[in-house]
Amino acid sequence: MPYLYLVRHAQPDFAGHYDSVTRLGRQQSAWLGEHFEARGLRFARAYSGSLVRQADTLADLRKHMARTPEPVVDPRFNEYDAASVLEASGLGDERALRARGDRRAYFTAVRAALQAWAAREDAPGNGESWGDFTSRVTTAVAEACRGLQPNDNVLVVTSGGVIGRLVAAAVGAGAEGAIQLNLQTRNTGVTELMVGRSVMRLVAFNGVPHLERADRAHALTYS
Known part of the structure; x- marks a missing residue:
């Protein structure tokens, strides 16, 4: 195979x-x-x-x-596009979140943003x-x-x-x-x-x- x-x-x-x-x-x-x-x-x-x-x-x-x-x-x-997904969720600016160096906080925000993105039918901002x-x-x-x-x-x-x-x-x-x-x-x-x-x-x-x-x-x- x-x-x-x-x-x-x-x-x-x-x-x-x-x-x-x-x-x-x-x-x-x-x-x-x-x-x-x-x-x-x-x-x-x-x-x-x-x-x-x-x-x-x-x-x-x-x-x-x-x-x-x-x-x-x-x-x-x-x-x-993580930046668009985060922005649309209102959970913060992607670059700013990463620049802080706090991986736990960043991925907590990303998880919540992805869940919100998957739950909606339309595209966030200019994304998909x-x-x-x-x-x-x-x-x-x-x-x-x-x-x-x-x-x-x-x-x-x-x-x-x-x-x-x-x-x-x-x-x-x-x-x-x-x-x-x-x-x-x-x-x-x-x-x-x-x-x-x-x-x-x-x-x-x-x-x-x-x-x-x-x-x-x-x-x-x-x-």
């Missing part, structure tokens, strides 16, 4: 320019590439969103693999509705996996919200499940799905085997 590997981007600069990858994040990506290579894993297709943190994670990962296809940049794998977001990411992944051969693997480097929504769809969970999954994702965490003719089945969620060593414990990050 074909398999889809969803990788969350490496660690960004949480309190600074979020759409970037830190030095530690680049190391996370390198270790993941080495892990894939050691497994002998090969990808028939490779995708990322157009966000810098997504594309850079894929580029750093590919440097440590002998053979990977040229990546396709597909903006449909971009994260939801929850339904639009769902349609965008599910359509993108369906197209990425179309026409695969039985032993093909597909790699998609994306973000936590996209991964959470796709996994929730695979296991039949609703919006709340997608939000909970989103907020659990780790930087360079790997989620594996088996690609069937009409369904995808979850095999593994949010694994970080490339970081599960005593000398890499410091590299386990969520943001």
